[in-house]
Amino acid sequence: MRELLASGLVLLAAGSAVSAAAPDFTVMSAGQLLIGAGVGLSYSVAIAAVAEWTSPDERSRVLALVLLGPPAAWIVGMPLSGLVGDVSWRLVWVVVPLTSAVAALVVLVRRHSTPPAAARADLLAVLRYPGVVRWSIGELLAFSAWAGSLVFIGALFIESYGLSVAATGLLLGAGAVVYVPGNLLFRRWIDEHDRVLLVGLAFGAAATVVVLGAYRGRPRSVSLRTRCSRFWLEGGRWQEARTGSTSLPSCVFA
Amino acid sequence: MTGVRTAALQLGYFVGAAIGGIALAAGGYTSLGLAFAVLFVAGALPHLLPRGSRSPKPSLP
Numbered sequence A: 001m002r003e004l005l006a007s008g009l010v011l012l013a014a015g016s017a018v019s020a021a022a023p024d025f026t027v028m029s030a031g032q033l034l035i036g037a038g039v040g041l042s043y044s045v046a047i048a049a050v051a052e053w054t055s056p057d058e059r060s061r062v063l064a065l066v067l068l069g070p071p072a073a074w075i076v077g078m079p080l081s082g083l084v085g086d087v088s089w090r091l092v093w094v095v096v097p098l099t100s101a102v103a104a105l106v107v108l109v110r111r112h113s114t115p116p117a118a119a120r121a122d123l124l125a126v127l128r129y130p131g132v133v134r135w136s137i138g139e140l141l142a143f144s145a146w147a148g149s150l151v152f153i154g155a156l157f158i159e160s161y162g163l164s165v166a167a168t169g170l171l172l173g174a175g176a177v178v179y180v181p182g183n184l185l186f187r188r189w190i191d192e193h194d195r196v197l198l199v200g201l202a203f204g205a206a207a208t209v210v211v212l213g214a215y216r217g218r219p220r221s222v223s224l225r226t227r228c229s230r231f232w233l234e235g236g237r238w239q240e241a242r243t244g245s246t247s248l249p250s251c252v253f254a
Numbered sequence B: 001m002t003g004v005r006t007a008a009l010q011l012g013y014f015v016g017a018a019i020g021g022i023a024l025a026a027g028g029y030t031s032l033g034l035a036f037a038v039l040f041v042a043g044a045l046p047h048l049l050p051r052g053s054r055s056p057k058p059s060l061p
Helices: A002-021 A025-053 A056-067 A069-085 A089-109 A123-127 A132-161 A165-177 A179-187 A190-214 A220-243 B002-048
Strands: none
Touching: A002 A025, A002 A089, A025 A056, A025 A089, A025 B002, A056 A069, A069 A089, A069 A165, A069 A179, A123 A132, A132 A165, A132 A190, A132 B002, A165 A179, A190 B002
């Protein structure tokens, strides 16, 4: 587990270094591939490590803290990227992802290694369980919408409102802050209304991205409010998808 | 399930960026917003469809 997590972080650090030094778009793309592999590996192993490295009593508390990592990273990373990006886009790769990956590696090295798991997970076997494919397709589509809007929202702010890179980073960080209360607020309603919340929040997020795309050129506060609304809804949506009892295939709880 | 969800997340970055790029090139930010709205709604549809009769609580291996 520790070695896998370290591999993910090394890939992330290497990809960031390659991106920072990229002389052309091809090398930049190769760097992004490394980063993608590193993020995917470290994210999935980190979640699995919670189960292995914690006792049952502390597991849910530690998992909640771990799951707050991505929004916390947006809140810190996006404004920092914006501020550094005004100096040089190459420096962004060094200051944010490379430094963070190296810091995480330093923490990880201090931890003892654990033996490999006795049983191997079979992804195809998991997909054969009733409801898993349907649930996975829903997650893929929703993640695509979320990730896609995250990819393009910075360009929208810069091109539509003429914002600087620093201002855009600060704006994105401010929007990400709202993710946390959305996440915490909807948690209390999940047990009773999880499917209604999942569908309602998705429709709410759909409405906000339409407004973000269609009403450009209006006062920035409109877009900021819309963006905050979207993050708030998404915070609730991801919290619901993670823990909602009826939206997840029943095998998750077995 | 963690693996399945992480795969959906990582594939989502690719699919979202690809669809967004196509929509942006085709019709600007208005199309981009509409494309992502369609994806959000489509992502909710599996949860609106009626459940099959095969919905016991199986145990994963």
